[in-house]
Amino acid sequence: MPIIVNLDVMLATRKMRSKDLAEKIGITTANLSILKSGKAKAIRFSTLEAICKELDCQPSDILEYSSDKSKDI
Template sequence: MPIRVTLNVMMAERNVKSKDLAEHIGITEANLSLLKQGKVKGIRFDTLEAICTYLKCEPGDILRFVEAEPGAPDQAKL
């Protein structure tokens, strides 16, 4: 998938622990872990807003669009 989640990078830069962020935004640490790994199919805008508010960042700071290289296998199908 061409969308990469870089939430873990932003959390490290801000020295934020998963436990603290999960508690603030109202999700479990397990679900936050799945989000950080990019293993979710979507994210609610209110959750994204809460993350950005807590980390004082923009959505583009934690979500990146990465173009697939021509001829590269589609990761979603692997």
Template structure:
């Protein structure tokens, strides 16, 4: 299972910098950077709600599920 974070895409669409988002939602720039890179294991719904409010978007605009691709050698026989 893979959850992809598309926060960088939404920031670009809204022409907003990470620094501005961080200030608006009360997180450090470093934590926003970690969110953007997908290097976090979880996110509070409260944080997701704040991001969606500032970026005027839905959670599905930020988070995407992409099933794992089969490993090499697996798949069609």
């Protein structure tokens, strides 16, 4: 999928554990793990809002678009 989730990078820069973020935004660690691993098919605006609020960042800091052409090179 060309959408990359940079949640692990954001967590590392803020020195926050996945478990803590999951508790604060009210989702399970399993779901957060799916989001981090890029297996998620979609993300709700409410979840994105909660993550941005908790990590004090913009949606563009978490989500990144990468075209498939870069993979071919």
